[in-house]
Amino acid sequence: MKNVKRRGYGMIFLLLLPAFLIILAFYVVPAILTGTMSLTNMDHRLSWNFVGLQNYKQMLQDAILSRVFWNTIVYVFGTLLCFNVTFGLLLALATSYVAERQGERTSMFFRALWLLPRFTPPIVYGVIWLWILDPTRNGLLNGILSLFGKKPVSWISQYPVQVIVLTNGIIGASFGMILFYSAITSISREYNWAAAVDGAGWLQRIRYVTLPLIRWPLMFVTAYQTLSLLTSYEYILIITGGGPFYRTTVWSLYAYNEAFGGYYASYRFGYATALTLVLVLISMVASIIYWRVFRFREMMSEPKIEVV
Amino acid sequence: MAQVKTELQQVPRFSTERLRVEAKREKRKERTLTFFIYAFLIVASLPIILGYGWLLLNSFSDTLAYGVLPKGWTIKNFRFLWELPSRYYPDLWRTAWNTLVLAVGMTVIMILVATPAAYVISRMKFPGRSMMLAMTLILHSFPGVTLLISLYYVLRSLNLLNSITGVFLVKAGLMLPLGIWIMKGFFDNVSWDVEMSGLVDGASRLQTLYKIVLPQVKPGIAAMAIFSFINGWSEYIYVITFIQKKESWTLSSYVNSIIGDFQFIDYGLLSATALFYILPVLLFFIFTQKYLMTVTVGGTKG
């Protein structure tokens, strides 16, 4: 008996080892280093001067920070609810419908289309949106407006929050779309046949068969994308630069600016990493809430193979 | 609608007439549904279609009217394919090769490393299982940029600075948690009965994994592969920070150099290089969708 147990554990160990090592070396260790950095006042000189909790105290006195906090909340949950989850799901459902009825090609076309923003270099994506939102008559939206004789609107300065939600959402939706589509198409055909035999139309099938079976991806995408959105800043940086006077500055952008942003980068790595640590804390809280609410533990059903 | 209802009322309950009427109603419903779905897809995709259409047109345009609208047909923007913008740019094809190595390397590592790890976490019980999974979720909350300095130290101590290998190991490390979660979800959905029957038939666990279970999670592998490839192909900041030699640059640095500091933009050249950049990923996507999304039919009800 003992032999079997050791061999079982041995195989687990072997299969897990590569993943464990890589994650440890390139994720865990840097994360710990970064955490330690937040206790220093490191700047461009890259010197480890430990100053304890000074950075955190400074955060409490930072007047802009509360505004940044609320911006972040609005941005993350706005984009998440409108786009990443909802749109992702709608797109997956729509394209799977098209795949079933009309054929793979059309479905693949739309899915590829929605994936395009995700692998376009951020700068190029930014350039496209800056053309669409151009404040003069030459932009797409203002050009259309001028056809109707209206004056150009400065979209970015008038509707900054909507702009960042939309531009990030279009990218975010593709994550859910791909994952949900894979999940939907891997639902065993027997389920669909059984539902059809029972007289269910497509919509009912979605409601009673498909959605329940993709609960795991749904919840995973929600939780994971919350974290992704909390840490995303690239597109905001390029398109609104933090918005008219901090209106679209989210927490991660603020941290980035402290480290590398502005006319001449300040290289305040100590403060920036402290800000990051707080962000991680917020993410941890969010993850715990998701874990409970979605009952992830339940989803991690008892494993099929007991080692002993 | 009312007409159909009265029609139905007039017809006896179980006649062929009724079936025919009901079939017509079904067909109409289906057509409406199809219409709405297509309308939704097209309207929602409009910004993307217009935006990328503009990009496409720009790459073939000679100059730009009002600085934004394409005018004049030319392929001179594509001269970057055989002519460097300046002597100080790295060779385009070398750069493209580096990018490919980075993307493929990352995808391969993800598939080879995440899949077995996810299988183990999904199927087997061992201490620390939940905690590991939870930890990987937490790790995702570190924005890549703040890890930059720390990663520099790690890479330097491992002597992996200045190499594409170093970069894709880092990228893989940062993406593995996601891969494991995705694959675990797909493994969970594979019915146990199928696997059990394989074991009963005398196959070892590894054999069942390979022959029976893996084919059923192909869509999961497809999803993970496409994310990894995209991620690897788009990598910019690690390449530019950890790689000093211009010969080891990737296409994202190249495109970035073309734009410069955003004050002046040669839209034509930018669009042409962007298209060149996007094309391989599109092809990869089509490839994975065609070959990896096929799901095996059969097995038993799970």
Place this chain on the structure above:
Amino acid sequence: MRTMKRLTWLAVLAAAALLLGLSVGAAAQEVITIRAWTVGPDTPAFYRAENLVTAGERLNQILEAVGADVRVEVDADFWTDDWDSFRRRVILASEEGNPDVVPDILVSSHLDIPVWASSGWLAPLDDLIAPYWESTYEDFFPHLWESVTFDGKVWGVPQDIEVRMVFYRKDHLRALGWTEEEIADLPRKVEEKEFLLADLVELAKQMRDAGLVEYPIVHRPTSGPDFFQFVVAYGGEYYDPATNKLVIDRAALEDTLAFFANNVKEGLTPDGMTTWPWPPVHRAIAIEGTAGMQITGGMWFWAEWQRDFGITEEELWENLTWTLIPAGNEKGRPNQLGHPLAYMITAPSRHKELSALLITLASSVDLNTRHALEAAKLAIRRSQTAFPRFLESEYLAEAAKLVPHQIFSAGHPASGRYATALHEAVGAVETGALTPAQAVDLIIQRMRQAAGDDLIIK
């Protein structure tokens, strides 16, 4: 058999040794490699790297003529990505301090000098350039040396200099009734304080009322040091070189911010100006003429407008003129800001004297001129202004007239953050989020975080 094998082995060894000896003998020439990292990122500025390479070639010609057995190879890198990644690269390499990784020569902004020198990464140049002072460096425009001096020492050799200015659309001036003489007289009026910022605003209002333009006044949307020009225009200062501290001049800052706030209030500047991307700003002033004035222009726009928008130089001369930034009040003076780049020598370098020699050779009149012509920059040396090739460019000659009124960003490590804070404040008052007084308080708060006690608040 074994002796045969041994003999063959000996023969092979002997042959190898002979070959080795011959090759070593042939390569008695020593080659010293000097590495340089130069920043771009704009493509036309590639002579920053190229000039060093040419300097190496010229040095080799001399060495050959003299019959020396040494040659110099210059491995110059021209960075085409952006400033940030270049600086990160320097920081990460310099932190290690390994002379095999850190280059010998750096070319970067003068703003990097206080930061890098105070970290001990640069070598002071006073003694290194002393031997060449009379032959080369005395010829440099004297005020340029201010920008590379920090803590009483010289850390860089000026390589690149430009001017900034206010651009005006001549076609709109003509439409308002200005004659060609009046237009040509404008630069003088600004210089002699006959045309002040208030007059500029008046002019903008006239353009607005006549319906000539959509945006009478536009300015740079992104962060930059240009806004200090207005602080000086209102008689303020921002740096005290004697104590090496940054100065926060409340009154001048408030006047500056009030200027920008009022422009928005009067409908002269769009309130979202700081969110505009750059291309529409350029198009508005240079192509479409929907802007009346660009008050934070730079001379390098001229070359870029031609290259990226396909405008001919004739059209530019036809439609645009420029002046210094006008004074704002009695205390102030008209001025323009320059942002010099400089050659620097790193502290870990093993070939400091050789690097200094190369820099001197790269600073010859013809090499500096070819850089100026290609990248639309100004002369570093006085003799350049008499150099025939330099004079061929009418644009450079005209722009050079602004040089006497040049100011520079503060030579202090937190100077860049000061520029960022000021830009933030401009954005705040333009969007109406803060009043000028509140915005000044914000600047003070930001600068306290950045510079600690290194501040003088007036």
